[in-house]
Amino acid sequence: MAILFVGGVVPRLTDARKELRRTQIAEAAVRCFSRNGLERTSIADITAESGLSAGSIYAHYRNKADLVRAAAREMLDKRSGAIGGYAAADVPPGPDELLARLIAAIDPAEARVGVQTWGEATTDPAVRDIVVDATGRMRAMLHDCVTAWLVKVGHHEPADARELAAPIAHRVMALYQAELLYTALRTPTEETAP
Amino acid sequence: MAILFVGGVVPRLTDARKELRRTQIAEAAVRCFSRNGLERTSIADITAESGLSAGSIYAHYRNKADLVRAAAREMLDKRSGAIGGYAAADVPPGPDELLARLIAAIDPAEARVGVQTWGEATTDPAVRDIVVDATGRMRAMLHDCVTAWLVKVGHHEPADARELAAPIAHRVMALYQAELLYTALRTPTEETAP
DNA sequence: GTCTATACGATGATAGAC
DNA sequence: GTCTATCATCGTATAGAC
Numbered sequence: 427m428a429i430l431f432v433g434g435v436v437p438r439l440t441d442a443r444k445e446l447r448r449t450q451i452a453e454a455a456v457r458c459f460s461r462n463g464l465e466r467t468s469i470a471d472i473t474a475e476s477g478l479s480a481g482s483i484y485a486h487y488r489n490k491a492d493l494v495r496a497a498a499r500e501m502l503d504k505r506s507g508a509i510g511g512y513a514a515a516d517v518p519p520g521p522d523e524l525l526a527r528l529i530a531a532i533d534p535a536e537a538r539v540g541v542q543t544w545g546e547a548t549t550d551p552a553v554r555d556i557v558v559d560a561t562g563r564m565r566a567m568l569h570d571c572v573t574a575w576l577v578k579v580g581h582h583e584p585a586d587a588r589e590l591a592a593p594i595a596h597r598v599m600a601l602y603q604a605e606l607l608y609t610a611l612r613t614p615t616e617e618t619a620p
Numbered sequence: 621m622a623i624l625f626v627g628g629v630v631p632r633l634t635d636a637r638k639e640l641r642r643t644q645i646a647e648a649a650v651r652c653f654s655r656n657g658l659e660r661t662s663i664a665d666i667t668a669e670s671g672l673s674a675g676s677i678y679a680h681y682r683n684k685a686d687l688v689r690a691a692a693r694e695m696l697d698k699r700s701g702a703i704g705g706y707a708a709a710d711v712p713p714g715p716d717e718l719l720a721r722l723i724a725a726i727d728p729a730e731a732r733v734g735v736q737t738w739g740e741a742t743t744d745p746a747v748r749d750i751v752v753d754a755t756g757r758m759r760a761m762l763h764d765c766v767t768a769w770l771v772k773v774g775h776h777e778p779a780d781a782r783e784l785a786a787p788i789a790h791r792v793m794a795l796y797q798a799e800l801l802y803t804a805l806r807t808p809t810e811e812t813a814p
Numbered sequence: 815g816t817c818t819a820t821a822c823g824a825t826g827a828t829a830g831a832c
Numbered sequence: 833g834t835c836t837a838t839c840a841t842c843g844t845a846t847a848g849a850c
Binding site: 461465538541542549603604610 | 741
């Protein structure tokens with residue numbers, strides 16, 4: 427009976443393994459980026475960190491820029507996921523609480539790579555799109571959350587709430603990003619042995 | 621009589637010329653950085669942009685990292701200078717006006733290099749110190765300005781004003797930095813011909 | 815798919831003439 | 833101080849065996 431699943435399951439397993447390798451490589455890359463920066467990280471560094479070989483990496487990513495894009499996307503998406511459910515809560519967090527939670531969830535290593543990603547976005551259009559897209563989605567989530575808070579706690583009309591929420595969400599986002607920058611700069615860069 | 625000044629003036633003129641060359645190189649470098657980023661800008665790019673040669677550049681800067689640091693410092697200092705006199709005005713700008721002026725003064729090209737500098741600061745300790753230092757001084761200026769506004773317009777006691785001003789200055793700074801980021805990301809990267 | 819070994823290009827930095 | 837020409841190094845990406 428298991429043979430019936432060969433056509434369906436086995437390819438999925440293969441795909442799953444493939445995807446697993448990709449994330450394994452991407453996560454190793456992120457650790458390297460956090461230490462040495464996007465451009466100063468060589469493929470050799472990533473092979474050492476991941477335990478894989480150069481050939482294996484290029485079997486999963488077309489080139490280094492492709493790997494950087496994947497790492498950036500993975501990292502930025504991780505953040506958005508955390509606040510996805512806030513708006514649906516019975517008592518949604520208000521702006522101050524929202525900001526406090528966001529700041530508390532900041533990981534120094536991720537903050538460094540995040541800021542590096544901003545820098546890369548100024549010259550690589552693909553990275554730029556990724557950052558703008560992720561930023562936009564996160565701001566939309568904050569907007570939803572603040573709107574829900576204004577409605578459920580502040581007892582505003584939904585239409586009014588959406589309008590009032592926009593500048594508040596904007597400020598929460600800005601303050602969060604600034605804190606991300608401060609964290610990235612505050613944390614001592616643990617240099618690898620030269 | 622002019623000969624009497626040889627020992628004093630001529631060296632100063634020489635030093636001035638030397639410094640002029642340094643800024644000439646640094647400004648050309650900033651233009652390159654704005655287009656291609658800190659790491660993707662080669663010395664050859666800077667020679668082409670400045671009209672000088674590689675040898676000349678290395679006569680004024682020990683290496684590329686040194687040049688990056690100088691460019692970063694020059695750029696960050698330019699910003700601080702603009703708001704230096706605000707606090708002394710008879711009617712200092714309030715937080716909103718202050719932020720509006722800061723945002724209005726943002727130059728897209730400088731914004732890009734500024735954000736790139738943040739990224740570089742996460743891995744290069746020297747650049748990190750430069751950014752942290754410049755950020756701290758700018759925040760102090762904002763603090764002075766907000767304090768003066770609270771005293772002269774809000775009629776607070778100076779001691780109270782200084783304490784009240786701290787979180788306000790912090791927020792103005794954060795909102796400004798976020799706007800710097802948005803400008804850097806919003807502006808279409810004018811690619812040089814490949 | 816994964817490895818080792820390698821080719822090729824790019825780039826930072828220097829040497830030496832002027 | 834500035835140039836031209838050059839070197840040496842490093843890093844990406846590929847080829848081919850397993």
